[in-house]
Amino acid sequence: MKLTEAEWQIMNALWQKHPATARDIMDRLPAGVNWAYTTIKTMLTRLVEKQAVGEVKQGNTSVYEPRVSQQKARLSAFRSLLDQAFDGAVGPLVHFLAEEKQLTAKERAELKKILDREADGKGE
Amino acid sequence: MKLTEAEWQIMNALWQKHPATARDIMDRLPAGVNWAYTTIKTMLTRLVEKQAVGEVKQGNTSVYEPRVSQQKARLSAFRSLLDQAFDGAVGPLVHFLAEEKQLTAKERAELKKILDREADGKGE
DNA sequence: TGCGATCTTCGACATATGTAGTAGAATGGC
DNA sequence: GCCATTCTACTACATATGTCGAAGATCGCA
Incomplete structure (x- = not known):
């Protein structure tokens, strides 16, 4: 499970507290990391593809969960x-x-x- | 000085013994790393651009030297x-x-x- | 029930990275 | 001097990475 730099940011935020929505993660990213909401979504999509993260829909919103510790x-x-x-x-x-x-x-x-x-x- | 994975391979070979030619480095690369000669040259060129490596011509051949320890x-x-x-x-x-x-x-x-x-x- | 806020999905694009082929110049042995 | 060998300089190209924007589906509240 090789993570890229940007992916580490996302994962770090996710490990902090989960499950979490993309919005949650966005709010938890370190100051200085000011990514657009869709950037975070892209990262999450890639992490889901990689099986590093699990995704479940709640209403129209995706909720994420780490799959790798x-x-x-x-x-x-x-x-x-x-x-x-x-x-x-x-x-x-x-x-x-x-x-x-x-x-x-x-x-x-x-x-x-x-x-x-x-x-x-x-x-x- | 951020090195990529491939660059680490080159640098490791170069630190081992230097100065060294691309050919020298090629011979010292770990078994399993079977890059074409030109691949190594490309890496070296990029490392020189990055100032991680110095290059001096000896005749028609380049000799390389690490610039970062x-x-x-x-x-x-x-x-x-x-x-x-x-x-x-x-x-x-x-x-x-x-x-x-x-x-x-x-x-x-x-x-x-x-x-x-x-x-x-x-x-x- | 209509509208703004919010989500999602897709597509896009620049730069980085890994990997190598080609063509032409320089070298060295015969 | 000539040819095979070896270099260098360029170019190329696929995949990975970092970053979004646009367009359309949904939600929740006035």
Whole structure:
């Protein structure tokens, strides 16, 4: 499930609260994204075709619902980034994060904590 | 500096060793990427236009050199992912990484190892 | 019940992206 | 010097993406 940039905007708004109408989504788009109503409809149509979103009519109005979870979409995007820019491995990414100082001590600690929990709680 | 998927392939090959000719790059592309020579040339031309790559003629042959570092390109891609899919913050990504069962035990272990090393090696 | 507000469906169009063929110039070995 | 090989510069073209506008179907309220 590969989403384009514009599609991410729509999905983000939809995940926030759903089901939602095109109008709802329009109102929830970040300030600065000032798309025409029909632009949003076009995006939704394409997302429905892609099966990323479900559509049900209520009276004359379509109501939308995500069909892919945010988690799944994130995973897909994350994997793509990894494959494309980090040799497909988490290691180079973590190194990068460390060197770029993108990770604060707090975040690092949190990540470790959660990883520890993961490790014994449910190691595979 | 936003690179497309195909452009990443070229850049990855170029960063590997440079300067390099189109032919060099062609040989270094991952198996499975079997582009025609002219396809690679087209990509290179576009990358030069974008100032992502420098070009110098040697005889009748162009020799290419990256103009953006891998580090910079990675940062840009990483930022894009964050903005687009993770509310623009590292926190949600860290969470995601931790929660995601899709990460193999190996990757998790590696992550932890690096985090440990980072932790005492250089406090920030 | 009539009208403005709102929806929907279609079509359109520019730019971006992926992928490559052609034609002509330069090169190098014989 | 000549020819096959290899380059470069152009052009081309399909599909993807970002953005709507127009026209007609509906709804809800005065």
